[in-house]
Amino acid sequence: xxxxxxxxxxxxxxxxxxxxxxxxxxxxxxxxxxxxxxxxxxxxxxxxxxxxxxxxxxxxxxxxxxxxxxxxxxxxxxxxxxxxxxxxxxxxxxxxxxxxxxxxxxxxxxxxx
Numbered sequence: 001x002x003x004x005x006x007x008x009x010x011x012x013x014x015x016x017x018x019x020x021x022x023x024x025x026x027x028x029x030x031x032x033x034x035x036x037x038x039x040x041x042x043x044x045x046x047x048x049x050x051x052x053x054x055x056x057x058x059x060x061x062x063x064x065x066x067x068x069x070x071x072x073x074x075x076x077x078x079x080x081x082x083x084x085x086x087x088x089x090x091x092x093x094x095x096x097x098x099x100x101x102x103x104x105x106x107x108x109x110x111x112x113x
Contacts, residue, residue, distance in 0.1 A: 017041070032061055044070030048080065 010017045023037040029051060036049040045068035051061040063080040065072070 014042075029061075038068065040068070044072075046070075046072060046076070 008017075019039060019041040021037060021039050023035070026034045026036070028034045032051050032053050034049055034051050036047065038045065038047045046065065047068050048063070048065045050063045053059045053061065065077045065080045
């Protein structure tokens with residue numbers, strides 16, 4: 001029985017694919033933090049920065065996305081143009097909602113529900 005191997009689009013024309021992520025937090029505002037993440041691969045680099053209040057609100061004041069190298073589709077930047085804020089607050093003593101991330105006992109890998 002012949003097996004067909006599916007080649008991921010990111011591996012077409014190359015032997016390997018590597019993506020690096022770098023992140024940092026700055027206290028650029030008197031009452032908020034700026035969280036910055038840069039994703040970088042051989043073709044593109046993108047930087048996302050979010051200014052958010054500290055706990056317990058975690059409210060997002062502003063968010064921006066920019067291409068450091070390569071092109072960035074307008075839908076990516078538009079998705080960050082209007083931050084939606086933090087999740088709703090819970091009552092004191094209320095049980096925390098279940099996370100949308102669960103750990104699979106079989107694969108031991110993190111996966112979305």
